[in-house]
Amino acid sequence: xxxxxxxxxxxxxxxxxxxxxxxxxxxxxxxxxxxxxxxxxxxxxxxxxxxxxxxxxxxxxxxxxxxxxxxxxxxxxxxxxxxxxxxxxxxxxxxxxxxxxxxxxxxxxxxxxxxxxxxxxxxxxxxxxxxxxxxxxxxxxxxxxxxxxxxxxxxx
Numbered sequence: 001x002x003x004x005x006x007x008x009x010x011x012x013x014x015x016x017x018x019x020x021x022x023x024x025x026x027x028x029x030x031x032x033x034x035x036x037x038x039x040x041x042x043x044x045x046x047x048x049x050x051x052x053x054x055x056x057x058x059x060x061x062x063x064x065x066x067x068x069x070x071x072x073x074x075x076x077x078x079x080x081x082x083x084x085x086x087x088x089x090x091x092x093x094x095x096x097x098x099x100x101x102x103x104x105x106x107x108x109x110x111x112x113x114x115x116x117x118x119x120x121x122x123x124x125x126x127x128x129x130x131x132x133x134x135x136x137x138x139x140x141x142x143x144x145x146x147x148x149x150x151x152x153x154x155x156x
Contacts, residue, residue, distance in 0.1 A: 042118065042119070043064070043065055044153070045062050045111075054152045055151060055153040056153075056154050057154070058155070058156075059112055061108060061110060061111070062111045063108055064106065064108075064109055065104070065105060065106035066105065066120075067103065067104055068105060070122070071100055072124050072125075072126040073100075073124045074096060074124060075093070075105075075123070075124055075125075076123055078093060078120055079120060079122075080107035080118075080120050081118070081121075082109055082117075084119060088121070091105040091106060094106065112155060113156035114154075114155055114156065115152070115153075115155075116152070116153045116154075117151065119132075119149060119150050119151065120148070120149070130146055130148050131146070132147075
């Protein structure tokens with residue numbers, strides 16, 4: 001293992017922590033408790049098929065909703081996509097439980113017969129948002145995973 005030195009920007013402890021947690025955002029090194037990055041939950045419609053995990057939904061209007069939060073500031077925007085991220089629509093933001101707390105959101109979806117991939121992404125006041133493409137970020141503590149969640153849905 002190569003020796004780890006210090007720099008004017010980061011101490012040895014901060015560099016070692018970053019090496020153990022490759023998904024951690026570097027600005028998180030400046031906080032006494034590492035802030036969690038952008039996260040959200042999406043309540044998918046209906047119960048999934050046991051083997052495929054695909055959701056089966058009746059055609060018509062559906063409300064997609066849940067919560068988003070960030071350790072770097074309040075959630076300012078949530079977007080919803082029914083085509084796997086090809087197009088995005090602003091969701092309606094609801095109440096928040098505080099600056100770093102959960103913010104509720106919802107979006108109306110006109111579900112027409114066919115195959116869909118539902119996903120959402122959030123953006124906080126610092127400009128951080130969920131990565132749409134790429135591999136999931138893994139870290140030792142498991143809190144670094146924040147890529148866009150994809151939910152397959154069949155309507156009809």
